[in-house]
Amino acid sequence: MQADRIEKIIDRHQGEASSLIQILLDIQGEDNWLSREALERVGERLGVSLARIQHIATFYKAFSLVPKGRHQINVCMGTACHVRGSPRVLSTVQDLTGIRPGETDLDMKFSLETVNCLGCCALGPVVEIDGKTHGNVSAANTADVLKGYE
Amino acid sequence: MKKIRMQIDEKEVVAEEGMTVLEAALQAGISIPTLCYHEKLEPFGGCRLCMVEVESGGRTRLVVSCVYLAEEGLVVRTRSEKIDKIRKVILELLLAHAPDSPKLQEYAAEYGADKNRFEKEASFCVHCGLCVRYCAEVKQKHAVGFIDRGIRKEICFIPEIAAKECPGCKECFELCPTSYLQAAYVLVESLASR
């Protein structure tokens, strides 16, 4: 992310140290990851040590320290989806994409994560791709769900 | 400084206002096991070894003595069947990571902890946090910090800062109960020299 965009985001939050997480969320939201340069600049402006920022960037699951793929797959592993068979769905997604949660494939096409409840329990098991919710996913129809993503 | 009168293990103890129960005990020569406590650092309350039983206002409960403030009339017990069991299990859990740590071995002998109770873990860090906190609070260099959370939590050096600050310092090395810190430092040093 260009330096001036980072400055603008920090300025939006009046450069307050307590807004650190909000600032990082904004940068993550735009770029889909947090670059080293972004972290260093935020630390400088807010007067926060890089060690602390590093802990925050790894502690909270919303942040990624590596660039992500074009399509983000989130498989819900919440209790309701679990009881309806989400572990099998996850293993099918892993087989089809070749990656495990936290990974991005070599073509930078898919990034896979598990999430702990999207709040759509009536449609469980749920798989969210690029913000679109796919409900009633099973091992049998997972391939169809993943079709069409370039 | 206002004086506070309390009782620790049936011994009358006088503490100053603002002292923790642990500080009052140490001052009175009563020993309580600790791992993450250091007099120069803010209390951490992570290892839970220093838990004691306190009675005040008719209520008895277990508290962490390095954090709990001394109170007038407090009755403290540093050993009991429950406390000893907690310490034994905590030691067994930590010995799965660092069975060779001299400090853990010493406590293990006292509390009957079995270092082979749990399968050995790959990382021998016990997360006492002394290195991270010392570098942040005393040296104020922040060369080493924590990353991640839960069972994946680790300590991690910031290579650029470590390269600059650590060679001339290394004061945290003697604080580490397991020498994991030295191992982590050697790794980051060798990666930086590439």
Place this chain on the structure above:
Amino acid sequence: MKLNTPQDLEKLRQDILSKRDPDRPCISICVGTGCLAFGAREVIEAIRAEIKTQGLDAEIDTKGTGCPGFCERGPVMVIYPQEICYLQVKPEDAPEIVSAIKAGKVVERLLYVDPATKEKATRESDIPFYQNQERRVICNNIRIDSKSIDDYLAIGGYSALAKVLSGMTPEAVLEEIKKSNLRGRGGAGFPAGRKWEGSRNAPGDTKYVLVNADEGDPGAFMDRALLEGNPHAVLEGLIIGGYTVGAREGYIYVRQEYPLAVENVNLAITRAEEYGLLGENILGSGFDFKVIVHRGAGAFVCGESTALMTALEGRVGEPRPKYIRSNVKGLWQKPSVLNNVETWANVPLIINRGADWFTQIGTKGSKGTKIFSLVGKIKNTGLVEVPMGMTLRDIIYKIGGGIPGGKKFKAVQTGGPSGGCIPESLLDLQVGFDELTDAGSMMGSGGMIVMDEDTCMVDVARYFIEFLTDESCGKCVPCREGLRQMHKILTRITEGKGREGDIETLEELSEVAVEASLCALGKSAPNPFLSTLRYFRDEYEAHIQDKRCPARSCQALTSYYIDPEKCQACLICMKKCASKAIDGGKNKIHVIDQEKCTQCGVCLDVCPSRFGAVVKISGEPVPPPIPEEQRTIVRKKKEK
């Protein structure tokens, strides 16, 4: 336009109402996250396009509203003023729906049909799912456009705030809240009045009121529905709380996984500020109050009160010891009242209708209603609001419709990862804070996950412990290391590698976590294990001693077998098997090669129900394949 007095507010309300014709048809469609996933956006657009096509713009209104709770049958539509309720509406239904309104008729095929009596229910209130609920808080969701403050004013919104600011002292408000015995709806059930009082009396000029909208319990989405659907109700409660406690600033901590809730609550704050219901000198009372929204960044532990406050300060969500309560030393070490979304939403109701009205329903220790998210193996998945004291049986069967697929109920899990499982023998338990705690579970935030005969209770315990090994902040040994070892042992047990002594070790680790953990996450982490051990010990023993999973769920202990008596060689499972583990052909009985089978379960899913040939076996050897010559099916020829 700023409202400077309570009278200005009333005048505005009357003004809004006078411009609305109560007899004019209004089509309300739920656009909460759940129904949006079902295609509600396309439905509302189709409806609007159809109204335009039929030239009825001036006669029929449409609204995108909040979640009314019947999530299993979404998209949900209610047509006012008759309250006609249509379920599972599709965009293609738009022409018929609009024409029916014009003709004063009803589209029968979109109505609810009672599965037992086959009777149709026209009105929302006739549907058994809703009839058996007591919907004091969530009832307004379907009536208002979640993005409109005027809609909220039209149903009486902010009248409680006006009542408070036009003559009630903070002490009087506090007394009413205390009298109502409103207990926190987020998990611990601590009396809200006592919490507020502690902060009110604490020394210091700077105080805070906070909304916990982190809703981390998987399977719980009540707060999402409230915050998306009726954010002003929460704001109104928060402003009243701020006035009572003496706080000038309020924070709403919302999980970032709820983008629509974040959007709607931010919009609600802007609208409230425009009317002067937030800001300086609210309604001329001299009371200043502002609200800031803070997004969570993906950490379950930040739902814990002290961790939430630490996160608000811009740090990692590590809980702090509670030797000095956070309502005395909380956010920035100032007195802070943290309450859950649903707790705040109850406040305007208590002020308007009185504590006596509030306490009319409930049990001795738990008054009012509670919203539960009824999910899992249940027919009517959704959000239900019931009076405290209703039995679990009534919730699950009368409202929930029972277990789908003809399966047998096994347990209901409440309280999220801090709670426990309640077996069939306790189905007549009345829901209430103390009642659930005594049974070995807890109320928690309201997640109610129904499990059936196919759910392995040992796996349930393993699942929750695994969740917590990831979500624990990792600071203290009893939680981080205790859960690490508990997870290893439980995983071994589900893999058929359980050993004598495992249960005792798990019990000892549980004891230490309960006694010595830093925060409530660690202290309550063993609950799912302890409660499943209490009620389903036989399952643990079967796994450890017999290497058998009674629910036939644990993959390592379960084999799939095609019953040769039932197989009709339809080829469906053969084609779907990803491991190519099924051998067979047309008229040749299918056989699963156990070496290649990965126990994925697809064959069981796809075998036609009229054959039902695939069975799961656990704890016994799989019958060997029948001899080749017996595998050919001879079909009876039809009589000519």
